[in-house]
Amino acid sequence: MEHEIFDVVVVGGGPAGSTAAEKLASSGKSVLLLDRGGRVKPCGGAIPPRLIKDYQIPDSLLVAKATSARMVSPKNNRVDIPIDNGFVGMVDRSVFDEWLRERARSKGAERRLGSFDHLEDLGEYTKVFYSVRAKGDVAGGELKSVLAKAIIGADGAKSKVGRSAGVPGCSEANYVFAYHEIIRKPTTTNSDYDPSRCDVIYQKDISPDFYGWVFPHGDTLSIGTGSADKGFSLRNAVAKLRKDIGLEDAELVRHEGAPLPMKPLKRWDNGKNVVLAGDAAGVVAPASGEGIYYAMLGGDLAAQSVEAYLVHQDASQLKFARKAFMKEHRLTFVVLGVMQYFWYSTNKRRESFVKMCEDKDVQRLTFESYMNKKIVRKDPMAHLKIFMKDMGHLLGLTKVS
Known part of the structure; x- marks a missing residue:
């Protein structure tokens, strides 16, 4: 034949x-x-403006447009970061x-x-x-x-x-295992959910070495977490996260899990x-x-x-x-790799990391890099300021509340 x-x-x-x-x-x-x-991959569904532009993604595919992000520390300190002059597109995979x-x-x-x-x-x-x-x-x-x-x-x-x-x-690459649940958007206002905000949670019982998330998807939302610890229960962590934000009784649409590689081969x-x-x-x-x-x-x-x-x-x-x-x-992956290795390793360091995100220069350069997919180099004084602040946290010279 x-x-x-x-x-x-x-x-x-x-x-x-x-x-x-x-x-x-x-x-x-x-x-x-x-x-x-x-099969649908577990994914928060965030896409930056550069992707939308480079690959001609129609606006009709965006189920939500996030205009802010919230970082939540181990002690439940919260840093709200506005996305100035733009948005992060959200898609349902x-x-x-x-x-x-x-x-x-x-x-x-x-x-x-x-x-x-x-x-x-x-x-x-x-x-x-x-x-x-x-x-x-x-x-x-x-x-x-x-x-x-x-x-x-x-x-x-x-x-x-x-x-x-x-x-x-x-076969030898390192992976974070991710799991999320797609649930119906709440119809009541007794939860802390904001349909225009992406929440990132750095708490040990949500993830010991990565983070949890609550991302808007229009009529639904993605609640998930990831960890390289095979003994850590991702399902239990997501259940706790849903309860923490008052959405434990929301309707479950679907759930997915999969390994995510953390380093290019x-x-x-x-x-x-x-x-x-x-x-x-x-x-x-x-x-x-x-x-x-x-x-x-x-x-x-x-x-x-x-x-x-x-x-x-x-x-x-x-x-x-x-x-x-x-x-x-390459530089982006190196910087993010070091960041994950160091800042995600203990609750004390996570607390410092979220505290550092209060800095307006950190916020601006982070989102400019994310939106355009390039490490921003045009403001050397801002980078110097961030470096000095970073060293203060590394050396324990900066007080963490």
């Missing part, structure tokens, strides 16, 4: 995979977008991801439901095996395959594509014809857990890498994705 042949098979229909499929299909490549379906998949299809990519199984290298082509489960199947489903000249693995943390292709580091390709993108490549920002923008950029860069590979038949072209990504965002 003759096999279907595609220029590229993209495994995973999240923001990274859908963006890669759209870009490649738009350039005339034959693309199969393989997605297992029925179940709707947002499907819209991205459909956009890829409208550009010419073929969508297909199936769970990736393994790869078989045939030289000129690679055979991509996937299973299709019919309704009512209790087993793994029927195993099918297609041929591809190149493969993009956008199948999430601990990428099965990456492991099957022999990409180094896929040292290599994203296998040196042959496979490159990773999104969570599979480890591009979730440390400290903040932000991943949608970085996933879509990673998918975009993976598509450019694959397109160059197909033109030149040179596997070294696949290195472009990681090289270009890290050139632009």
